[in-house]
Amino acid sequence: MRKLIAFDEDSFDKLKQLGRDRMATFQELADEAFADLLKKHGIPIDLRDALRKSAKLDRETSKATAHPKTRKAKSR
Incomplete structure (x- = not known):
């Protein structure tokens, strides 16, 4: 699917340079x-x-619903 987005000129120039530096396409x-x-x-x-x-x-x-096991105390 293709969508059209707009960049200001300075941002677009920086993105192009980043792409060149990383050897990546604009899509990547x-x-x-x-x-x-x-x-x-x-x-x-x-x-x-x-x-x-x-x-x-x-x-x-x-984990939140697990009940801890409890021992009953011994009666004397």
Whole structure:
């Protein structure tokens, strides 16, 4: 899917230079930037991330609801 976005000239020049320095395309820079933004806000990037996050939530939920084992005091 293609979307049109606008940059000011200075920012675009810096992004082009960064791409040259890293030998990366503008698309690769954009993919990395958007992946970082999604990660920052806790939104899974792909299926693997979604499954990992789901498993982590399940573990945290099961730990929070687990009841500690208690021993009954011996009566004399």
